[in-house]
Amino acid sequence: MSTIHFLEKAEAKERLFFRKYGKPGYQVHTVTGRANTIERVTEKYVYIKTSSGNEANRIPRERLRQALAILFHQRVITLKELIRIQKFSSALAALIRIIMIDICKVLRTPAGVRLSLKGLRYIYSGISKGKRDVRIVKQNGGLFVLINYFTVRSDTAATWKDNLRELGFDYKCVMLDPGEKTLHEAKRKGKTVKPLDLDEYAEFVKQHSDIIYQFLTIDKIGDPETTQANTLYLERAVGRKPIPVYHVQNSLAVLQDYIDQGYEVIAIGGSVFVGRKRRAQLFDDIFKRFGDIANFHALGVGSTELLLQYPWFSADASSWLNGRIFGKLLSLHGTVRAPIWMTSEESLAFNVRIFSSLEDRYDDMQISIDLLPPR
Structure with a gap:
């Protein structure tokens, strides 16, 4: 499994669209509602004329596929990112939107228009330092793994990364968890452990940016001010935004603040410390109020019932x-x-x-016989 996987998905999706709809005169609309018209499609280019332009914009199909592959990999793209790929961003966004319309949702956020894939990406945590578990994940369709910084920070040889690459995870496939919970549990057992350091954590993220595609902030349960301060500090130190963590014990105003700051994904944590009924009520409130304008990551939620009950963007757990x-x-x-x-x-x-099947579960899917528990 590599970046080729995402490019192949992009190529298949793009070819299917142009076989059906790539005829001269077919209209695609931008996110603001303006009509663009496909003039012609060649093997290498798509020519699109905007409602306000005299000449057609020529969009290389290779760049269109690259944009689609990025969307399949990241599962979320903003217009700002599209500008870096192709200067005719509104035309490219219009194509991506219509090509992916059946599996994509358009989020209008305070930070601008964002395209997000439906379905749920499951990130496998609890991975051992050896190769056995990673190999099983790889062989059965797992795409992403969670690495606990607390447990690997002393691995100066980065054998954890070598193991991943050796088994075919040769792309940005790691969500990095600082390991605050692991550190807390070690202290509770009476162990003497070195506390997490913001600068060392930031340096680790930068050092392994070739394989880390997302990293969680260093959060403090019950202390949203410190959590937010850590998040902003890491953004400056690393040069890109971490995934902020909202704890369900805090008010929804804290979550609203993260959304207003334009984070593409926000982790929901602390739910393991509340009862089942209260947890469902909290999730109901979060998705009812913010589900249409934000993407949420279920932190440590491994129940298929809870994962399917709400439109999570992604999740991690060791329940597998x-x-x-x-x-x-x-x-x-x-x-x-x-x-x-x-x-x-x-x-x-x-x-x-x-869990791997949830990534392509854009709507209620027909259950494959391979996904039915054996008897």
């Missing part, structure tokens, strides 16, 4: 490991016990396939 630890299989309809003939690795592989 329950196949080995507890002999439990996850399905789109709940958790079942693995049959006695199933090995722990087969159980893990099944759980990976379940």
Whole structure:
């Protein structure tokens, strides 16, 4: 699995569109409603005439595919990003919007117009330092993994990264978690541990930017001011925005502030510390108020029921490991016990396939027989 995977998805989607609709005179509309007209499509170019222009804009199909591949990889693109790819950004955005309309939503945010893919990206946490778990994820369609900075910061040889690359994760595939929860648990057990340092964390992100595609801020539960200060500091130190973390124990005004600042993805944390009924109520409130204008990452949520009940943008958890630890299989309809003939690795592989299928679950999908728990 590599960047080729996303480019292949982009090429297939682009070819399908032009086979159906790439006829002269077909109109595509910008996000502001202006009509653009396709004049002709060649093997290399798309010629589009805007309502206000006299000459058609020539958009290289290769750049269009690159933009689509970026969307498949990042799952979110703003118009500002499109400008860096192709100067006729409104025309390119109009094409992307119509090509991806069945699997994409347009978010009008305070930061501008944002295109976001439907479906849910699951990021596999609990990955061991060895290769065994990573190999199972890779072989069963897993695309992204979560690495705990607290547990790898002493690995000066970066063997964790070498293992990923050796197994085919040769692209930006890592979400970096600072490991604040792991540090807290170590302290609770009486261990003496070095606290997390903002500058060292920022330097680690920059050093491994070739494989880190997203990184979480260093958050403090119950202290939104410190969490936000850390987030802004990391943005300046790294040169790009981390994923901020909103804790459900805080007021929705804190979440509103993050949305107003234009973050493309916001992590929702702290839900493991509240009861099931209260958690559902909190999620209901968040998605009812902000679901149309923001993308949310479910931090440490591994229940398929909760992941499917709300339109999450992405999620991470280690619950896929329950196949080995507890002999439990996850399905789109709940958790079942693995049959006695199933090995722990087969159980893990099944759980990976379940979560991997959510990435392309743009709407209610027909369940493949491979995703039904065996008996």
